[in-house]
Amino acid sequence: MRLDSWISQRKDKKPTANKEREDKVNQSKERRGKYKCGDLYLLVSADYDPDEKAVFLKLYNVNNHTIRIIYDATGHKPYAYSKQSIEELRVNQHLLRFADRIVDLKEVIKHDPIKDEDIKLTKIIVEDPLVIGGTSSSLRNFIKLWEADIKYYANYLFDTQLNVGKHYNIENGWLKEAEVSYDSAVQRFMKEYADNPDFIRWIKLLAENVPKYKVLAVDIEVYVPDLTRVPQPDNPRDPIFIFSFAGSDGLKKVLLYNLRRESIEKDLNFEIEVFDNEKDMIKRAIEIMQSYPIIVTFNGDNFDMRYIKKRAEYLGLNDIVKDIRLGKNDARINWGVHIDLYRFFKNVSIKNYAFSGKYDEISLDAIGRSLVGMGKIEITEGFEKYSLTELCKYSFRDAEITYKLATFNDQLVLKLITIIGRIANMVIDDVCRLSVSNWIRNRLINIHREKNYLIPLPEEVRGKGGDRHFEPVTKGKKYKGAIVASPKAGLHFNVCVLDFASLYPSIMKEYNISYETVNCPHPECSDNKIPETTTWVCRKKRGIVSEFVGLIRDIRVKIFKRLAKDDRISPEKREFYNVIQNALKVYINAIYGVFGSAEFFLFYLPAAEAVTTLGRHAIISSINEAKKLGLEVIYGDTDSLFIKNPDPEKLEELIQNVTKKLKLQLEVDKIYRYVVFSKRKKNYFGVLIDGSLDVKGLVGKKSSTPEYIKKVFYRILDQLRNISSEEEFYKAKNKIIEIISEAEEKIRKKQVKVDEMAISVTLSKPLEEYTKTTPQHVKAAKLLISKLRRPIYPGSVIRYIKTNDQYKVKPVELVKDPREIDSEKYIELLWSTITQITDALDISAKSSDTSKRLDQFFV
DNA sequence: GCGGACTGCTTACCT
DNA sequence: ACAGGTAAGCAGTCCGCG
Numbered sequence: 044m045r046l047d048s049w050i051s052q053r054k055d056k057k058p059t060a061n062k063e064r065e066d067k068v069n070q071s072k073e074r075r076g077k078y079k080c081g082d083l084y085l086l087v088s089a090d091y092d093p094d095e096k097a098v099f100l101k102l103y104n105v106n107n108h109t110i111r112i113i114y115d116a117t118g119h120k121p122y123a124y125s126k127q128s129i130e131e132l133r134v135n136q137h138l139l140r141f142a143d144r145i146v147d148l149k150e151v152i153k154h155d156p157i158k159d160e161d162i163k164l165t166k167i168i169v170e171d172p173l174v175i176g177g178t179s180s181s182l183r184n185f186i187k188l189w190e191a192d193i194k195y196y197a198n199y200l201f202d203t204q205l206n207v208g209k210h211y212n213i214e215n216g217w218l219k220e221a222e223v224s225y226d227s228a229v230q231r232f233m234k235e236y237a238d239n240p241d242f243i244r245w246i247k248l249l250a251e252n253v254p255k256y257k258v259l260a261v262d263i264e265v266y267v268p269d270l271t272r273v274p275q276p277d278n279p280r281d282p283i284f285i286f287s288f289a290g291s292d293g294l295k296k297v298l299l300y301n302l303r304r305e306s307i308e309k310d311l312n313f314e315i316e317v318f319d320n321e322k323d324m325i326k327r328a329i330e331i332m333q334s335y336p337i338i339v340t341f342n343g344d345n346f347d348m349r350y351i352k353k354r355a356e357y358l359g360l361n362d363i364v365k366d367i368r369l370g371k372n373d374a375r376i377n378w379g380v381h382i383d384l385y386r387f388f389k390n391v392s393i394k395n396y397a398f399s400g401k402y403d404e405i406s407l408d409a410i411g412r413s414l415v416g417m418g419k420i421e422i423t424e425g426f427e428k429y430s431l432t433e434l435c436k437y438s439f440r441d442a443e444i445t446y447k448l449a450t451f452n453d454q455l456v457l458k459l460i461t462i463i464g465r466i467a468n469m470v471i472d473d474v475c476r477l478s479v480s481n482w483i484r485n486r487l488i489n490i491h492r493e494k495n496y497l498i499p500l501p502e503e504v505r506g507k508g509g510d511r512h513f514e515p516v517t518k519g520k521k522y523k524g525a526i527v528a529s530p531k532a533g534l535h536f537n538v539c540v541l542d543f544a545s546l547y548p549s550i551m552k553e554y555n556i557s558y559e560t561v562n563c564p565h566p567e568c569s570d571n572k573i574p575e576t577t578t579w580v581c582r583k584k585r586g587i588v589s590e591f592v593g594l595i596r597d598i599r600v601k602i603f604k605r606l607a608k609d610d611r612i613s614p615e616k617r618e619f620y621n622v623i624q625n626a627l628k629v630y631i632n633a634i635y636g637v638f639g640s641a642e643f644f645l646f647y648l649p650a651a652e653a654v655t656t657l658g659r660h661a662i663i664s665s666i667n668e669a670k671k672l673g674l675e676v677i678y679g680d681t682d683s684l685f686i687k688n689p690d691p692e693k694l695e696e697l698i699q700n701v702t703k704k705l706k707l708q709l710e711v712d713k714i715y716r717y718v719v720f721s722k723r724k725k726n727y728f729g730v731l732i733d734g735s736l737d738v739k740g741l742v743g744k745k746s747s748t749p750e751y752i753k754k755v756f757y758r759i760l761d762q763l764r765n766i767s768s769e770e771e772f773y774k775a776k777n778k779i780i781e782i783i784s785e786a787e788e789k790i791r792k793k794q795v796k797v798d799e800m801a802i803s804v805t806l807s808k809p810l811e812e813y814t815k816t817t818p819q820h821v822k823a824a825k826l827l828i829s830k831l832r833r834p835i836y837p838g839s840v841i842r843y844i845k846t847n848d849q850y851k852v853k854p855v856e857l858v859k860d861p862r863e864i865d866s867e868k869y870i871e872l873l874w875s876t877i878t879q880i881t882d883a884l885d886i887s888a889k890s891s892d893t894s895k896r897l898d899q900f901f902v
Numbered sequence: 903g904c905g906g907a908c909t910g911c912t913t914a915c916c917t
Numbered sequence: 918a919c920a921g922g923t924a925a926g927c928a929g930t931c932c933g934c935g
Contacts, residue, residue, distance in 0.1 A: 392919080403914090480919060517922055518910095524921030525917070546917090547920090636919025643919075651920075681917045681922085725916045725923050740915055740924075747914070804913070816911055816928045875925080 082106045083221055084211050085254060087461075088380050088470040089196040096171055098199040100218075101380065101470075102211065103336060108257035110336040110379045116216065119199055120146050121172040123183065123191035124153070124164040124497065132165055137185040144170040153497040156559040156587060157507060164189070164497065190498050193488060200468060201492045208465035210251055223251050228612055232602050245598045249623050250606075253461045255454060259290040259335035260446035263347050264438045265354075266302060268427040271832040276349035279357045282321050283350065284431075286328040287313075287438040289446035290335060297435045298331075300324045308432040313439050325355050329363050336379040337457070339449040341407045341441070344383040344476070348374035373476055382460065382475050384448055389838075392479040396629040397459060403746050403805065404840040411444035415451050419444065453615065455622060462626045466595070479633040480643055487645065490591060499558075501644055509562045509649035512576040513656065521639065522652045525681035526659050528666065530720035530727065534772065535677055537688045538715040538729070541698070543661060544708040545596060546682035547635040550657045552593035553706045557586025558638065558647040573653045574660050580653070588645075592634050599627040658682065665701045665709065672697055678720060678727070683712065713737075716767060721879060728880070730764055742876045749869070751799035752876050755786045759880060783877060790869050793861040800864055801842035801855040808837050819843060823854040830857060845869065 084102035087110075091098050097115045104111055125132060129148045132138055138145060147168040155162045167182070169175060172195040176183040183191040190198075200207065210221040225233070229250045236242040264285040265274035274281050286298040295313035300321045307317060318324040328351070332338055340347045348367055352374070355364040366377035375381055387393060389405045402410045408419040420437045422429070429437075449456050464471045467482035468489050474482065491498045513523035543549065550556065554573075563581035571579050606612065606620035637643040639651030658681065665684055669676050672693045678685040686694065694711075701709045715737070718729030726740040738744045743756030759782055762775040789795055804820035810828075813821045823843035827833040833856075835841075842855040847865040858864070 400915095478918065483919080515921070520921055522921080527916085527922060542917095633919045636921090639920050640918070655921075683917080723924065742925075745914060745925095807913075813912090818912060818927070820913090 081212065083223075084111060084213065085461075086205060086207055086209055086211060086218075087464070088207075088472050089200060090375070090470075091172060091195050093171065098196050100205070102213075103254065103256070105210070105254045108254075108336060111213075113213070113216075113218065115199065117203065119202060120168045120170065121175055121195045121198070122166050122168040123175045124151070124166055124189040125186065126162075126164060126189075127186075128163075129165050132167065135186065137182055138167070140180070141169065141174045141182065144174045146170055153495055155499070156491075156496045157499050157503055157564070159559070159564055159584060162497065187500075189500065190488075196470070197485060197488070200470075201489045206248060206465065206468050207470055208251070208253075208461050209248060225250055226606075226612060226616060228606055228609055232606075241594055242598065242602075245594065246602055248465050249462065249598070249603065249627075250620075251465075253454075253458045253619070255291070256337045256457050257291050257335055258337040258339050258446070258449055258457070259288055259294070259332060260339045260442045260449060261332060261343065261347060262287045262340070262438055262441040262445060263351060264426075264434060265350060266426060268425050271834065273834060274350065276346065276353045279350060279354040283325065283354055284321070285435060285438045286324065286331075287435075287442035288331060289439075289442045291446075291450060294331075295439070295443075296331070297439050298324050298328055299431060299435055301431065303431060305431045307435070311432070311436065311439075313435075315435060322358055322360060325351070325358070325360060326363055329355075332376075333366070333378050338376060338379060338381045339445055340381065340383055340385075341445045341448070342383065342385040343381060344373045344386060348376075348381060373472075375472055380472050382449070382457075382471070384445060384456070384475075387456070387460070387475040388448075390478055392629050392633060393459075396632065397625060405838050407441060407444055409840070411448065415444065415447040417444050417447060453618070458619070458622050459626055462623055463630070466626060466630050479629070480637045480640065482630060483634055483637050484644055487588070487591070490587060494587070496587065499645075501646065504558050504645055504647050507562055507647070507649075509647075510577055511648055511652060512578070513652065521641070522648055522655065523659075524655050526662055526679070527681070527724045528662075528676070528679035530678040530685075530722070530724060531687075532720050532722045534717060534719050535687050535715075536717045536768075538677065538718045539686045539689050539694060540683055540712045540714070541665075541686065541694075541709055542683040542712040544600075544710055545631065546658055546661065546707065547654050548592045548596050548631050549707050550654050550661070551586075551589050551635060552596060554653070554657055555580050555582075555586045555589045556650055556653055557588035557590075558645045558650050560584065560586035560589065561647065561650040561653055573656050576653070576656060578649050578653050578656075588634065588638070592631060595627055596631055599624050599631065603627065661701075661705050661707055664705065665697070668700055668704075669697050680725065685718070719763075719880070723879075726879065728760060730766075734764070736760060736764055741879045743879065747802055747804050748876065749800045749802055749872070751786075751790075751795050752869075752873050754799075755782060755873065756876050756880075758782050759877065763880075783873075786873060787870055790866050790873065793864055793866060795861065795864075797844060797855060797858050797861055797864065800844055800869060802845070803840050803842045806835060806837055806839050806841055810835065819845075819852045822850070823852050826850065826857060827854045 083105040085105055086100060087103045088101035089098055092114070095114060098119065099112050099114045102111045102113060127135070129150060132148055145167065149166045149168065151164050151166045152161050153164055174182055175188070175191050182188060205218065210223050211218045212221045229246065233243055233246055236246070263283050265281045266284045267274050267281050282300065282302060284300040284302050288294055288296045297313050297315045298318065299307065299315060300318045301307070307315060316327065318327070349369055352364045352367045352369055355361070368375045368377065373383070385405065388402070388410050394400060394402065398414065402413040412418040420440045422437060426434060460471050460474050463482060464474045467474065467485045469482060469485045488498060511522055515521065515523050560581035562578060565581060565583055568581045568583060569579045571582050573580065603620050603624035607617050607624050609617065635651065635654050638645065638647055640646060662679055662682065662684070666676050666679060669684060669686060674689050674693055674697060675687040676684055677687050698709050714732050715729040716732055718727055720727045728736065728738045728741060731737055738760065742748055743753055759779050762778050763772070766772045766775065806820060806824055810821060810824060820841040820843060824835050824841045827841070828835055843852045844855055844858045844863070845851065845865045845868040846853045846858065846863045848863060853863070
């Protein structure tokens with residue numbers, strides 16, 4: 044049997060006209076709201092409907108704040124590429140298995156970026172995505188296919204040239220890019236760069252307004268009397284008894300299934316609807332939820348939404364919850380978008396770059412406290428010990444925190460998600476769940492499509508070969524990274540810090556680094572070597588990644604950073620542009636890293652190594668250049684040079700020389716009134732010219748250090764803050780001695796509160812995976828479980844006390860009496876924290892006598 | 903059997 | 918599941934020691 048007879052029959056089947064298709068869908072799906080002609084829509088999401096065998100788009104109606112769903116009417120079909128000819132594929136047994144689901148085989152020409160030549164491929168077009176991948180019998184498991192692991196709805200957006208986060212109008216059922224207005228400042232930039240279509244395209248995409256979304260935060264409570272039992276969505280035997288809602292339209296509502304027939308307090312800060320059976324409450328809850336296009340939860344993917352769905356089905360309400368769709372690891376809603384903030388805040392790029400590590404535990408309580416100043420209501424006993432009113436308050440607080448996290452600072456989080464969706468061209472459901480490497484992958488796939496480049500398989504990229512030239516300094520790493528120059532220990536006044544503006548992205552841009560340009564196939568490029576290596580870089584073609592990094596780096600620096608600082612623009616708008624430039628920063632900074640990550644689809648170690656090699660080259664030649672000019676370099680880390688008391692003219696000369704020679708922008712980053720180094724790298728403090736204190740890496744700053752010791756540490760630094768000469772420096776001495784001896788005394792006499800002595804350490808993996816050693820926080824966690832039956836998860840912060848009993852450590856919850864504290868250990872800890880300051884000032888040996896010890900230091 | 907030297911594990915930080 | 922480099926504390930092991 045051959046495939047062609049079947050294919051020819053299918054070919055005359057024309058795609059349904061757009062309008063008809065939409066009307067059909069309108070009839071079959073329940074719809075809300077009326078659409079006015081000319082309504083403006085923001086493309087927020089897309090998905091595949093297996094029943095309709097088509098992609099549908101979720102469009103946020105900016106005018107009436109509903110979601111409109113539009114099905115594909117172009118007849119777009121899933122596909123993948125093969126390097127076998129049509130003839131070969133026609134008799135391929137694996138394809139024959141899917142004969143009735145293969146629509147067409149087509150010969151196409153694509154550019155192979157690795158070989159730098161056009162190649163012939165066969166495009167296998169199929170009826171549904173599962174033919175390509177997603178099941179154990181799918182084609183990609185049996186024959187070699189290209190572009191077969193891209194989600195179909197993503198593929199669809201790339202091919203139809205739609206972009207998430209853009210505004211569209213609907214005309215006769217077709218999407219049309221909407222004309223949107225831009226600020227005059229943005230228009231000026233568009234004029235300035237009128238001859239650069241890539242620039243214009245990105246400015247237009249990013250500067251579009253982001254609507255204020257209509258959102259609803261949801262939290263549920265499941266009635267489990269015993270505190271130690273956690274309700275399991277997969278076994279939903281316990282009833283849901285509370286739904287809490289906080290909405291952007293001011294809704295503050297709790298639905299309560301009064302399973303104890305208790306009387307409920309009046310005059311709460313939320314409305315309450317009481318039900319005498321669970322089913323009615325769930326029906327009402329779903330009705331409320333379906334009137335909001337955006338649903339926000341904290342851990343809804345794995346708990347709230349999942350439990351609602353499973354519990355409703357358990358109660359026979361399948362139809363009520365049919366529009367909640369559970370994936371392996373997520374929960375999506377057909378009527379809109381479900382955003383799980385737990386997944387979003389867990390993302391390390393979001394945590395460290397967007398929120399500069401302001402929270403360290405991924406819990407509603409911890410993140411709520413640090414970002415919106417609101418924590419959970421504490422519950423220490425099982426639910427049976429509390430009145431239903433108290434439990435409603437508890438639950439409503441959770442919904443309130445979730446709502447605040449989604450909407451604080453003018454919906455910052457939702458804006459950020461939308462903007463990342465624009466940059467990555469990724470549906471916002473995925474943006475808030477996936478990591479930065481996926482954001483990068485998605486856009487790079489999109490760019491390959493636009494250029495008609497075939498996306499190589501990971502083994503083809505790796506298969507290019509190329510050596511690793513430098514042994515990593517750190518054990519377990521794949522290649523050598525940055526250089527950290529040894530600091531010159533001591534106190535230094537008037538220190539200027541120079542740094543390279545976004546060093547690695549700039550290197551990628553200026554030196555044409557990309558997976559296909561590093562060790563390219565052209566013999567004539569092979570003399571274009573990375574210094575001290577056998578790696579060469581292409582001169583003939585612009586690298587796809589290099590070009591992309593360069594473009595968005597320029598977009599950030601030349602457009603959005605400037606807009607964010609332009610005082611002719613209103614503060615609100617400036618804040619919006621600041622969010623954009625920040626999102627770009629998060630994104631750009633991760634691009635180098637993903638090429639050094641073995642899991643990334645374009646992982647190519649020689650490319651990553653080329654970047655760090657050039658980075659080391661840049662900083663070393665700058666240090667040498669500085670020395671040549673007679674400037675004193677006292678420290679440097681990766682991309683920075685600390686220069687002591689520089690002659691301004693020499694400094695300017697250095698900047699000019701380096702920038703010209705390396706094609707990398709060296710600039711003044713900050714100036715310290717003074718800075719204090721010990722012998723340790725990545726470890727110093729200083730006072731900037733505006734008087735602000737800058738502390739780097741010192742123990743006293745670490746999140747694990749007990750509060751009490753931190754306080755002492757900062758009191759000491761405070762003594763040093765207003766110093767502007769060496770004499771003044773020593774005046775602070777007596778006060779510091781006083782602070783330290785007082786603290787030591789207090790610890791020795793056990794007068795410090797137990798809570799202030801807690802050492803806080805994050806449990807990074809499940810307890811049973813600590814097989815090699817048992818660190819102290821793991822010991823404490825085990826006690827929490829055995830003595831208090833407290834559930835512990837990876838990511839939990841364990842707070843423990845060093846004690847003088849047989850345990851040596853105990854969770855803070857188990858230490859009732861300060862006399863249990865091992866004060867000797869804490870005095871040691873105090874000293875090691877403080878000597879990081881005093882060491883730097885050449886304070887050396889310890890003696891048992893405090894004042895003597897300090898005197899030695901401050902001589 | 904004991905203690906110091908050493909290595910490896912773990913966490914939190916810097917760029 | 919972006920990278921590598923560094924500091925610090927502790928757990929566990931090795932080795933010498935009549």
